Amino acid sequence: PGLDVLAKRAGLLYFGTAIDNVVLNNTKYVSIAHNRSEFGQVTPSNGQKWMYIEPERNVFNYSMGDAIVKPGIKAGQMRRCHTFVWHNQLPAWLEKGNWTKAELTKVLENHIKNEARHYYDQCYAWDVVNEAFEDNGTWRDTIWLRVLGKEYIELAFKFARKYASPRTRLYYNDYGIERVNNKSLAVAALVKDYVKRDIPIDGVGLQAHFTVGRAPTYENIKASLNLFIKEKVETALTELDVRLALPDSPEKQAIQAEIYANSTKACVDVSDCVGVTVWDFWDPVSWVPETFPGNGNACLLDADFKRKPAYYAISDML
Ligand code: XIL
Numbered sequence: 106p107g108l109d110v111l112a113k114r115a116g117l118l119y120f121g122t123a124i125d126n127v128v129l130n131n132t133k134y135v136s137i138a139h140n141r142s143e144f145g146q147v148t149p150s151n152g153q154k155w156m157y158i159e160p161e162r163n164v165f166n167y168s169m170g171d172a173i174v175k176p177g178i179k180a181g182q183m184r185r186c187h188t189f190v191w192h193n194q195l196p197a198w199l200e201k202g203n204w205t206k207a208e209l210t211k212v213l214e215n216h217i218k219n220e221a222r223h224y225y226d227q228c229y230a231w232d233v234v235n236e237a238f239e240d241n242g243t244w245r246d247t248i249w250l251r252v253l254g255k256e257y258i259e260l261a262f263k264f265a266r267k268y269a270s271p272r273t274r275l276y277y278n279d280y281g282i283e284r285v286n287n288k289s290l291a292v293a294a295l296v297k298d299y300v301k302r303d304i305p306i307d308g309v310g311l312q313a314h315f316t317v318g319r320a321p322t323y324e325n326i327k328a329s330l331n332l333f334i335k336e337k338v339e340t341a342l343t344e345l346d347v348r349l350a351l352p353d354s355p356e357k358q359a360i361q362a363e364i365y366a367n368s369t370k371a372c373v374d375v376s377d378c379v380g381v382t383v384w385d386f387w388d389p390v391s392w393v394p395e396t397f398p399g400n401g402n403a404c405l406l407d408a409d410f411k412r413k414p415a416y417y418a419i420s421d422m423l
Contacts, residue, residue: 108416109145111423112381115373118229119183119380120419121146123344124173128390133410137386139180146183146229148343148382149173150392153186154194158220162198162212165219174227185343185382186228188278189217190261191235192247200248209252214264221268230274232310232343233265234258238279242287258295259304266305278310278343283368284325289332296336309333310343313368314384316400317349317357320364326371334377342372344384347415348393348403358402362418365405369419 112120122144128134152169249257282289299306330340347364349357372378386405393403405416
């Protein structure tokens with residue numbers, strides 16, 4: 106049985122993967138990516154981001170997102186949609202614009218309205234806001250914060266609730282919140298405030314981009330998941346991968362395997378952690394080598410599509 110079959114038996118809603126548009130011409134890759142028993146859920150790694158969806162103001166292009174969402178629907182896989190509001194991968198017209206608060210609010214609403222309607226009822230969850238906090242728990246300095254002030258996050262959630270299907274879960278998503286620290290505490294405080302004020306938020310996504318040698322433990326991750334669950338929202342590991350400093354070695358792969366299994370187990374063992382998504386399953390398409398030079402081999406399958414110890418560690422644990 107594949108990872109999703111095992112994950113469902115263990116009580117999760119899904120075990121999923123991100124899929125990048127650049128490899129959709131690789132038939133071997135695509136057959137694994139859309140194999141429902143392996144991956145019961147898919148996330149477009151890039152295709153639903155602002156720069157691709159609305160490359161010019163009020164001009165929408167859903168081809169990259171659809172190229173992953175449509176085959177996902179056909180294969181019976183759940184979809185996590187990613188992402189409405191982020192500071193990265195914004196189109197130039199937006200990033201370089203000289204916006205007033207009123208204008209940028211309109212731009213935000215129009216974007217969410219169109220994208221949420223296009224994917225109406227096609228997303229189990231939307232990552233409504235991505236990476237709004239710094240590691241020390243302060244608000245990240247972005248165009249959103251500078252022009253709209255701290256209200257921008259709740260505006261985004263309100264627009265998402267207004268235009269997305271009522272069945273779609275609305276998530277805040279971030280990295281570095283997989284243990285109890287200033288950043289996860291800041292996110293939990295935001296959630297608490299939103300729940301109290303009826304701002305529509307349903308979940309917190311923990312990206313879980315880990316590194317061999319300094320990953321959080323099973324206990325760390327569980328404690329952090331519980332921070333959010335305590336505030337009455339669900340959680341998920343949304344972008345799990347475990348990079349290592351090259352050159353690779355059997356020892357590093359063994360530690361990597363343990364981190365993958367422990368992270369998945371933390372989600373399984375916590376009541377309201379609904380699923381685990383890996384940020385791609387195939388080493389050659391991982392974002393890691395480009396973003397963290399000298400690091401790589403962060404995924405479950407190697408360049409030959411051979412299952413690595415990490416794959417077996419997860420399936421054995423499940
Ligand atoms: C990454 C993609 O995987 C890359 O292909 C792209 O060049 C940059 O973005 N956190 C997120 C994801 O929320 O959207 C990022 O995806 C990885 C970090």
